[in-house]
Amino acid sequence: ETVLTQSPGTLSLSPGERATLSCRASQSVSSNYLAWYQQKPGQAPRLLVYGASNRATGIPDRFSGSGSGTDFTLAISRLEPEDFAVYYCQQYGGSPWTFGQGTKVEIK
Amino acid sequence: QVQLQESGPGLVKPSETLSLTCTVSGGSIGSYYWNWIRQSPGQGLEWIGYVYFGGNTNYNPSLKSRVTISVDTSKKQVSLKLTSVTAADTAVYFCARWGGGWKAADYWGQGTLVTVSS
Numbered sequence: 554e555t556v557l558t559q560s561p562g563t564l565s566l567s568p569g570e571r572a573t574l575s576c577r578a579s580q581s582v583s584s585n586y587l588a589w590y591q592q593k594p595g596q597a598p599r600l601l602v603y604g605a606s607n608r609a610t611g612i613p614d615r616f617s618g619s620g621s622g623t624d625f626t627l628a629i630s631r632l633e634p635e636d637f638a639v640y641y642c643q644q645y646g647g648s649p650w651t652f653g654q655g656t657k658v659e660i661k
Numbered sequence: 662q663v664q665l666q667e668s669g670p671g672l673v674k675p676s677e678t679l680s681l682t683c684t685v686s687g688g689s690i691g692s693y694y695w696n697w698i699r700q701s702p703g704q705g706l707e708w709i710g711y712v713y714f715g716g717n718t719n720y721n722p723s724l725k726s727r728v729t730i731s732v733d734t735s736k737k738q739v740s741l742k743l744t745s746v747t748a749a750d751t752a753v754y755f756c757a758r759w760g761g762g763w764k765a766a767d768y769w770g771q772g773t774l775v776t777v778s779s
Contacts, residue, residue: 554722588765597755597772598706603765610767641706645765649721650696650708 555580555644559653565661572629574656576642581622583646589618589627590641592655598641602627632658663688665756665770673750673777679743683756683770690714690732694759695739696766697730699752707752711759712739746777 556579566572576587585605590598600609602618605625615630629636637660642653669681683695697709710720712730720728729742739756753774757766 584763586763586765597757597769599769600765600767603767604763607763609765643706643765645759648719649723652706652708654705 557653574627586646667773683739
């Protein structure tokens with residue numbers, strides 16, 4: 554099973570600032586099948602990025618994913634008020650699918 | 662617009678079977694993998710397993726002995742059964758669609774809370 558470790562656990566930033574979230578895998582993620590999701594309280598996760606670096610339909614270009622192998626990053630170039638949420642990485646290249654424990658982006 | 666809606670009992674007694682249904686609307690059920698994913702209160706996400714529209718399944722080894730996921734293409738429904746539940750199975754249960762390949766789980770239901778308690 555591939556364990557995903559996200560850091561930091563919490564990121565305290567102001568609107569307009571840049572956010573950088575990390576996801577490290579315990580083994581190489583097959584085909585870089587690594588996704589990022591955003592989740593707000595009481596809602597389902599929303600797909601932001603798939604295949605490590607591809608934005609999902611309708612996702613603003615301030616969100617960008619990068620990385621390969623075992624190290625992946627989600628960057629939010631300029632935080633908007635609606636971006637404060639919990640972000641999860643997920644690998645779907647091997648079974649079982651696994652998720653990171655999440656990074657909370659909160660307003661400073 | 663594709664929509665997924667989970668339904669089922671919100672309260673299940675310990676040792677009994679949890680049964681949920683995911684109804685798909687606004688799109689085809691064919692050629693997709695239909696997943697169940699859960700989230701314990703205040704916790705992270707755990708993948709339970711998926712069923713392909715043709716009936717093939719893949720389960721998380723941690724739950725495999727207790728899980729059955731099935732699909733009814735005529736009703737456009739996906740079902741989850743989890744046997745011998747305990748309080749540790751209390752969670753919000755989501756269904757989610759995956760097209761296979763690199764596109765990840767792109768559509769999710771809103772989730773349904775299931776509490777295991779006597």
